[in-house]
Amino acid sequence: MAQKRKLRVLMSILRDKVSILKATLSLARPSSSSSASAAVRLSVLRATAASASPGAPPPEDRLAAVLLLGRGSRVTARSCVAALMDRLHGAADAAVALKCLVALHRVITQGTFILRDQLSFFPGSGGRNYLNLSRFRDGSDPEAWELSSWARWYAEFLEQTLIASRRVGFYLCGSPRRGSTGDRDEKVSASSNPELLIELDALLSVLERVVEAPDQSGRLRANDLVHEVVRLVGEDYGATRSEISLRLAGLGERLDGLSSAELAQLAGLLTRLGGCKDGLMSLFGNRKNNDGLWDSAAELKAKASAEEERREGWRLVKKETKADAAELARLIGRFTESRKLYAVPSAAAAGGSGAGFRGLDLVPVTVSAVG
Numbered sequence: 001m002a003q004k005r006k007l008r009v010l011m012s013i014l015r016d017k018v019s020i021l022k023a024t025l026s027l028a029r030p031s032s033s034s035s036a037s038a039a040v041r042l043s044v045l046r047a048t049a050a051s052a053s054p055g056a057p058p059p060e061d062r063l064a065a066v067l068l069l070g071r072g073s074r075v076t077a078r079s080c081v082a083a084l085m086d087r088l089h090g091a092a093d094a095a096v097a098l099k100c101l102v103a104l105h106r107v108i109t110q111g112t113f114i115l116r117d118q119l120s121f122f123p124g125s126g127g128r129n130y131l132n133l134s135r136f137r138d139g140s141d142p143e144a145w146e147l148s149s150w151a152r153w154y155a156e157f158l159e160q161t162l163i164a165s166r167r168v169g170f171y172l173c174g175s176p177r178r179g180s181t182g183d184r185d186e187k188v189s190a191s192s193n194p195e196l197l198i199e200l201d202a203l204l205s206v207l208e209r210v211v212e213a214p215d216q217s218g219r220l221r222a223n224d225l226v227h228e229v230v231r232l233v234g235e236d237y238g239a240t241r242s243e244i245s246l247r248l249a250g251l252g253e254r255l256d257g258l259s260s261a262e263l264a265q266l267a268g269l270l271t272r273l274g275g276c277k278d279g280l281m282s283l284f285g286n287r288k289n290n291d292g293l294w295d296s297a298a299e300l301k302a303k304a305s306a307e308e309e310r311r312e313g314w315r316l317v318k319k320e321t322k323a324d325a326a327e328l329a330r331l332i333g334r335f336t337e338s339r340k341l342y343a344v345p346s347a348a349a350a351g352g353s354g355a356g357f358r359g360l361d362l363v364p365v366t367v368s369a370v371g
Contacts, residue, residue, distance in 0.1 A: 013049075013050050013051065015050070017049075019041075019045050020042065020045050020046065020049065023038045023039075023041045023042040023045060024038075024042060036076065036079070037079055040069060040076065040079045040080050040083050041083050043062070043065045043066050043068075043069060043080075044066060044080065044083040044084055044087055044103070045087070046062045046065070047059070047062035047063050047065065047066050047099070047103050048084075048087055048096055048099040048100050048103060049096075049099075050093055050095065050096050054093075054094075054095035054143075054144075054147075054225070055095070055222070055223040055224050055225050055226070056224055056225060057099070057102060057224055057225045057228035058099045058102055058103060063102075063103060063106050066080065066084075066103055066106075066107070067106065067107065067110055067111055067112075067115070069115070070107070070111045070112035070114055070115025070116075071112055074114055074118075077112075077114045077115045077117075077118045078118050080115065080118070081107070081115070081118040081119050084100060084103055084104055084107070087100050088100035088101065088104070088131065088133075089132055092138065093138060093144070094136075094138035094144045094145075094147035094148045094150075094151055095144075095147060095225060097133065097136060097138075097147075097148075097151040098147060098150060098151050098154065098225055098226075098229060099225070101131070101151065101154045101155060101158060101229075102225075102228060102229065102232065104119065104131075104158060105158060105232050106232075107119055108158070108161070108162070108165075108171060108173065109171070109173045109232070109235070109236075116171065119162075120162060120165075120166070130159060131155040131156075131158060131159055132155075133151055133152050133155035133156075134152060134155075134156075136148055136151055136152055136155075146214065147223075147225075147226075149214045150213075150214055150226055150229060153209070153212060153213055153214055154229055154233075156209055156212075157206070157209040157210065157233060157236075160202075160205050160206050160209045161173075161206055161236055161240075163202060163205070164199075164202040164203050164205065164206050164240070167198060167199050167202040167203075168199050168202070168203070168243060169187070172206070172236055172239045172240055172243065173235050173236045173239045184243075184246055185246065188246050188247060188249075188250040189250065191250070193251070193254060193257070193258055193259075193262050194262070196247050196250055196251055197251075197262060197265050197266065197269070199243075199247060200244065200247045200248070200251075200269050201269060203240050203243055203244050203247070204244070204269060204272050204273055204276070206236070206237075206240045207237070207240060207241075207244075207273070207276045207280065208272070208276060210233060210237055210276075210279070210280060210283065211276050211279030211280055211283070212279075213230075213233075213279075213283055230283070234284055237280070237284065241291060241293050242291065244273070244293065245291050245292075245293050245296060248293075248296055248297060248300055249296070251266060251300070252296075252299075252300045252303065255300075255303055255304060255307055256307065258307075260308075260311065263304060263307060263308055263311075264308075266300075266304055267301065267304050267305070267308070270297055270300060270301040270304065271301075273297050274297065274298075274301075277294055
């Protein structure tokens with residue numbers, strides 16, 4: 001098995017070296033367009049190349065060279081993202097696929113606007129997500145099989161992060177993209193209740209992807225590439241928690257203004273958040289738990305439940321009051337009809353004849369004289 005693994009790694013290294021050599025030779029061609037395209041491919045190949053140590057993350061200087069492509073023209077940025085996607089979708093090696101995803105993640109968090117914009121709108125096809133890794137499998141050895149599960153999970157996480165970023169209007173991770181606390185508070189205050197609930201739903205979906213992470217306690221415990229993936233996901237997780245906390249605080253201030261449907265939706269979202277707690281604590285411990293999110297969520301859930309009980313009690317009171325009013329009206333109606341039935345008409349109303357009770361037959365009574 002070890003010999004087979006070494007042979008697989010060697011074949012991956014040779015394939016990448018050949019690809020790098022071809023891209024290097026293309027730089028010498030007279031066509032400026034082909035040279036530019038070859039330079040982009042060369043940067044991507046060097047950043048994601050297979051190495052003798054499959055557990056090594058992409059070199060920082062190589063990733064910096066990829067990010068530098070975003071400072072050029074839009075055409076260069078588009079070529080960079082296309083090259084990364086082609087490299088990812090063509091990867092048969094799980095370590096190479098993870099390196100491509102790390103590079104894409106760094107584009108999201110540190111790339112220029114033009115580079116991130118190209119990634120955000122990159123057309124996808126097939127698969128469970130647009131990164132198209134839902135069926136990715138590298139079965140060359142047990143470690144590659146485990147790395148494949150990390151690649152599938154990481155791709156889904158990145159896609160959900162992009163979806164949530166589009167919903168909230170900015171990229172979740174990376175200080176240059178995130179506004180000041182005051183700006184973010186103002187955005188939350190200006191959002192409607194449905195908008196906040198939709199954004200909260202998307203942000204919670206990010207956490208739900210995080211807790212689906214594969215088990216890290218197996219043979220990949222010492223894998224630096226997996227550790228780098230967890231570190232990057234942890235940064236996004238911290239940023240996502242912050243945005244969730246802001247929206248929970250905003251919804252808490254408007255609790256009495258939420259409709260019954262919105263209150264029920266909020267309760268469901270808080271239940272989903274509580275369901276993520278154990279998994280997140282297991283993955284990150286208390287490293288990202290200094291914002292009091294769990295306490296805030298529990299407090300808001302209690303307040304939302306109390307508000308729902310108050311409204312339900314009020315609805316019952318209104319229902320009983322309405323029923324009592326209907327019964328009272330029915331009794332008054334019966335009493336009125338009885339009065340009409342047994343009322344004695346006035347002499348004028350009876351034509352001055354002094355008629356007896358309306359509605360009753362007069363029965364003659366014979367009285368016998370006493371002896």
